[in-house]
Amino acid sequence: NAGVMQNPRHLVRRRGQEARLRCSPMKGHSHVYWYRQLPEEGLKFMVYLQKENIIDESGMPKERFSAEFPKEGPSILRIQQVVRGDSAAYFCASSLQGQGYSPLHFGNGTRLTVT
Amino acid sequence: ILNVEQSPQSLHVQEGDSTNFTCSFPSSNFYALHWYRWETAKSPEALFVMTLNGDEKKKGRISATLNTKEGYSYLYIKGSQPEDSATYLCAFRIQGAQKLVFGQGTRLTINP
Numbered sequence: 196n197a198g199v200m201q202n203p204r205h206l207v208r209r210r211g212q213e214a215r216l217r218c219s220p221m222k223g224h225s226h227v228y229w230y231r232q233l234p235e236e237g238l239k240f241m242v243y244l245q246k247e248n249i250i251d252e253s254g255m256p257k258e259r260f261s262a263e264f265p266k267e268g269p270s271i272l273r274i275q276q277v278v279r280g281d282s283a284a285y286f287c288a289s290s291l292q293g294q295g296y297s298p299l300h301f302g303n304g305t306r307l308t309v310t
Numbered sequence: 311i312l313n314v315e316q317s318p319q320s321l322h323v324q325e326g327d328s329t330n331f332t333c334s335f336p337s338s339n340f341y342a343l344h345w346y347r348w349e350t351a352k353s354p355e356a357l358f359v360m361t362l363n364g365d366e367k368k369k370g371r372i373s374a375t376l377n378t379k380e381g382y383s384y385l386y387i388k389g390s391q392p393e394d395s396a397t398y399l400c401a402f403r404i405q406g407a408q409k410l411v412f413g414q415g416t417r418l419t420i421n422p
Contacts, residue, residue, distance in 0.1 A: 199353075228409075228410075230412070236414070237399070237412050237413065237414040237415060238354075238399070238412040239412075240409045240410065240411060240412075243408050243409055250408050251407075251408040251409050253409065254409065286353065286354075288354075293408065295341050295342040295361075295403050295410075296342060296359060296361060297359070298344060298356030298359050299344070299346075299354075299356060299401075299410065300356070301353035301354045301355075302353060303352070303353050304353065
């Protein structure tokens with residue numbers, strides 16, 4: 196019974212490059228959330244998606260960041276033209292139903308380092 | 311801006327002792343409160359989802375209570391063991407919103 200799978204575990208990018216982070220939710224889960232943990236900070240909400248729909252992206256920076264959860268395949272968090280301040284751990288979580296009554300199941304995170 | 315406050319930030323407890331810590335959240339438009347346990351080098355793991363004022367949940371030696379009218383939840387650990395060492399996160403959702411807002415966590419260390 197596979198849990199939430201994130202890859203890669205570690206990603207190093209130079210300033211200006213693109214970063215693509217992947218998340219496969221638990222089997223049967225259609226709700227996906229992305230959180231970011233900056234150094235010495237807590238988990239900050241970025242975006243909530245259901246299959247093919249962005250439900251809440253209020254935590255996403257307006258520029259350079261985008262997320263998708265296509266009908267087939269994993270959810271992708273894409274960061275264009277990365278800067279040093281994007282260095283963080285990015286966690287994906289999934290749930291059976293929308294946030295609230297269903298617990299979140301987290302992946303192990305992708306640690307992005309921008310050099 | 312929704313603020314979820316957890317206290318204390320860190321806590322050292324002797325093995326065998328019981329302990330508790332607090333999660334404070336806005337008392338209006340409450341929808342749900344979650345507790346998670348996050349061990350080093352692992353991912354957060356759900357402990358409890360609480361939705362009703364007065365809720366009490368228990369899992370082994372860990373229990374939680376909820377007071378939505380005054381905006382707080384307590385997490386209790388009875389007879390602490392070294393494997394309880396972790397960061398404990400609470401997360402809060404208001405009605406009409408779609409996101410869970412996490413607190414900064416309480417980092418618990420159990421001294422053998």
